[in-house]
Amino acid sequence: MSAPSLGARAFSSPRELTRVGERLSFVYLERCVVHRDAHAITAEDAEGTTHIPSATIGTLLLGPGTRITHQAMSVLGECGAGVVWVGEEGVRYYAGGRALTRSSTLVEAQATAWANRRTRLSVARAMYRLRFPDEDPSGLTRHELLGREGTRVKACYRRESARTGVPWHGRHYTPGDFASGDAPNQAVTAAAQCMYGIAHAVVAALGCAPGLGFVHSGHELSFVLDIADLYKTEIGIPVAFDAAAEGTEDIGARTRRALRDAVNRTGLLDRCVSDIKGLLGADGVERTTCEGDKVTLQSDRGVEVDSGRNYDVEGQTW
Template sequence: MRDLHELPKLSDSLSYLYIEHAIIEQKAKAVEMVDAQGRVMIPAANLTVLLLGPGTRITHAAVKSLADNGCTIVWVGEDGTRYYAHGGGETRRAYHLLHQARLVSAPHMRLAVCRRMYRRRFGEELEPGLTIQQLRGKEGVRMRTYYAQTSLRYGVEWKGRRYKRGTWEAADPVNRALSSANALLNGLCHAAIVSGGYSAALGFIHTGKQLSFVYDIADLYKTEITIPVAFRTAAQGQRNLHARVRTACRAVFKEKRLLQRILPDIMELLDLPTETLQAGKLADTDPARPEPLWTPADEVELAPALPARAEPVEVAVDQTALRLRRQRAAKGMSGGWTVWQLNPAAWHVITASGPPGYTIQKIEGQFYCTCPDFARTGLGACKHTFAVELFLASETSRLEEEA
């Protein structure tokens, strides 16, 4: 691909470029690639991730130019099939990671993600009420069945997933092929995860490793890609087994467009809400934009007093926008939103799938919310303030009924 202005998409908002056997250097205020075919300018301003494969060299000036344009550099194996290291770009976005951390820290949310992972892998719904141990048991049965079916399909004897790291060559050919294929898959998933601003360590099914989330995501594609590749390659003989597995995996990764699929799949599994995506977008749009400070729910910091006005100022309020937010609040309150009253003039609202909640205060008869929507629109209200109003109305009705 010589026209680098037509970049492929890693997701709807993330462009990437893979380069190998080339030199990357700065030219004027841009970045240039030099390889055996000549020189090509790289549109760094439109590039979010640069994957550097074998045989690449990059100058200090080029790294600085890419970082200034918000591009993350990832050093990978051939065709992106191994992750080695990465350097962060200019992005200030941490909302994907915060959302991931919130989900992994709440047992019921974590289990919900595990259930979505199971559904994504095997295409079937789980009966409600299953524990994580029961889910793992069902997963184990499905995987053993799939290994047996693939063994019959390719005519390769299967004695189970067995290998020892200390005696690698003692494993049978198909197990060695599986290990090679899965290592390549892990590398590709790792590169995509760090490019999307997620933590490779915060896994949902796997835990306790720096690559736990990598293993979670790689498991999504094993029955589709690495297991068939490993059995097919092992069936063709043992000579140059690992090299043939690498070649076959790279071909299938390209055919299945795996690199382009990983981040959208993660967004679906983690159920990234619109608020999180918008907050991340706003954080990257303005490099000088101050982000909100964290405040514990039981230590609400009082808002500063409003400046006095000599004369009342009339503000045209968008009634349609208010009505939509009121409707979202009503739907949310009936669908599982939580409102905690912190003190007589402060509340904390947690939506079912949003960020870790926002604090609402009532000052001089007016509600104020810490969410980005309240600060941005100037409506003087948001779905969280309406949720508090609905909560207070419900509490008033309850007290009247009890009286």
């Protein structure tokens, strides 16, 4: 049998593309019309037109009020940029286009690690080690991991309450009713939602499967929740308590803006990419590939053969 033919996808040569490490991690646009001018995209609003070289973009975040043309999407696809539709100030993830990578290496590594109970636990332990590097989780069962994680998070709430002087009476959140919680709970909820959106954008850009989680399970975003939780006690909770300490008015929006600043300050997007690759054992995988699409057919015993050919029962092509 042969692989189905892929639609022709134009791509620039390696010399024409900007190296991934030299690209802008993301560009956020809102309330404008995004179009194309030669090999650049343009953002037109009431103040005029801004030209942005498309090959320098890692991911384009399209916020509220944006419209994008087919030609703009075409040039972004040619240069390997990701496109994500997000909420105000880039703190929600709504939808994404094609992943930045053309390789299935990361998602295959994720599926392989997830499908085996032993390696799935190994990745869960590695996630715990990333969050709490002062503790060795080797040998811990899943139940023990969950218990220790819960204890550490509760201690983080108490610590941040003492640091900021914000009273804390426990985590209380009613899904769909943001206003039901007190100020610190509203801030923690807003920060968590932002972290989920950021993690989802990175997971989608890398081409990983959002539903194959190693700690969380049974939800379409299990892996997204796993990744977002890596930075909960270091970034999310402290930012939330800082926002609550400033007052209760407009706490959701203030928390989101503060978290945006923290994300930029800590280089969180790059850290997410590096951590995901490390957890899946794919540190050497580039975010983009310039060589074009590589498609093979799976044969027996892990052997892969060239696609685009028909094979008879003896393995000969015809």
